[in-house]
Amino acid sequence: RDWLLITVNRQGTQFQALEEESGQGATTYSNQWKAIPAHLNWQAVPESRPTVDGPMIATVVGPEGEEIFCDEYGRVKIRFHWDRDEVDDEQRSCWVRVSQSWAGGQYGAMALPRIGHEVIVSFLNGDPDQPIITGRTYHATHTPPYALPEHKTKTVLRSQTHQGEGFNELSFEDQAEKEQIYLHAQKDFDAQVLNDMTQHVKHDQHITVDNDHFSQTKNNHHLTVEGERRALTKKDATEIVEGNLHQKVGDIYALTSANEIHLKAGMKVVIEAGAELTLKAGGSFVKVDASGVSLVGPGINLNSGGSAGSGSGFAGKMAEQPKS
Structure with a gap:
């Protein structure tokens, strides 16, 4: 008859291996086993898996020379502080998922922890094989964007330029009488509105462009100024109207040229x-x-006799179109 061995317990003694009892006692070995008929179905009782109680602190790591290291799912590599191997490279861990404030199919929020960031790591159902980053923390080396508690009324979203100097920022100041929304773009700022856009400034508006300014209206452009309107052009100015031009002045119309006025x-x-x-x-x-x-x-x-005088004629330039 065939049997299926399911349990073996071994027990042995070798007193010669114990220095304090060398030479005393005999060497023995015994075992006990259990078996069942081979035709019976049997499955071993699964051993209990180790669990992790509570979250841990870790540091994001990656290849030397990199600042940001992730895979196509936004997962990163980490090194726990208890890891005895002090090499901070991409071999320290498996890919670890990162919790985001909002996550959907092709939409949501994405802010990847970068190499050197301190993160809080939790474990799904306490399983050490399922780590997930659930938070990030500041500390003495990685301090907040603004000094605290001096700027405790600020809510800040600030990034850092990758492989360069600078940052992008959106921040909110909530101190009474100093409320402010601050927006900083380190390089370009692009906005796209698929329908209407409305702005209402209840006091002054100041706009300064250090280089060129291009604007295009593909349909009608209406401008109403209820007070004074002043314009200063320090070089040439050109206005081209391909249809009719009508001007109406309620009182005085004064036109002065230092050299010539030519009407044709x-x-x-x-x-x-x-x-x-x-x-x-x-x-x-x-x-x-x-x-x-x-x-x-x-x-x-x-x-x-003689001849009529002549003017210089039109020498204006067409406007350049803004980039799309």
């Missing part, structure tokens, strides 16, 4: 005044008013 029309120019019209050059002038037409000058020439 493809068909006709009409200058109309309700009371008086004057053309003046040097000491000569032509004045038209209700009393008649007055021509005054050192001499008045009619059909005496």
